[in-house]
Amino acid sequence: MSRRCELTGKAVQTGNLVSHSNRKTRTRFLPNLCNVTLISDTLQRGIRFRVAAATLRSVEHRGGLDAFLLKAGDAQLSTNALSIKREIVKKQATAAVAG
Numbered sequence: 001m002s003r004r005c006e007l008t009g010k011a012v013q014t015g016n017l018v019s020h021s022n023r024k025t026r027t028r029f030l031p032n033l034c035n036v037t038l039i040s041d042t043l044q045r046g047i048r049f050r051v052a053a054a055t056l057r058s059v060e061h062r063g064g065l066d067a068f069l070l071k072a073g074d075a076q077l078s079t080n081a082l083s084i085k086r087e088i089v090k091k092q093a094t095a096a097v098a099g
Contacts, residue, residue, distance in 0.1 A: 003030055005052040007059070007068065009076035038065040042088045042095075049081065 004011040010031045016024040032053040037046040041064060051059075062068045069077070069085040077085065 001050070003033060004078070005031060005033065005055050006049045006078040006081050007051050007072065007076075008055045010052045010055070040065050040084070040088065042066050042091050043084075047084055 002011070012031065013029045015027060015029060017027050018024055033050050034053055034056070035048065035050055036056065037048050038059065039046050047065070059065055059068045062071060066088050069081065069088060072081075072085070074082060074085075
């Protein structure tokens with residue numbers, strides 16, 4: 001399992017730890033990933049994702065999982081999130097035709 005947020009694409013970054021004597025040591029900065037279940041209003045079910053803690057705030061700010069996925073670009077989403085986005089679009093299209 002890669003260390004990458006499924007919704008925003010935030011991944012591991014590399015850099016240097018710099019000491020007081022200016023000695024550089026290579027290090028990896030890992031994203032704060034959490035296993036969460038987000039509720040989709042359109043699909044009326046919960047979906048498990050592995051997302052960064054900062055992404056949870058972004059999802060709430062945009063108005064929930066459905067709004068976040070519809071506004072997000074396809075390139076940054078994982079294959080799981082992309083399939084959920086397609087399900088949401090399909091369900092909303094059928095609801096618009098029926099209603």
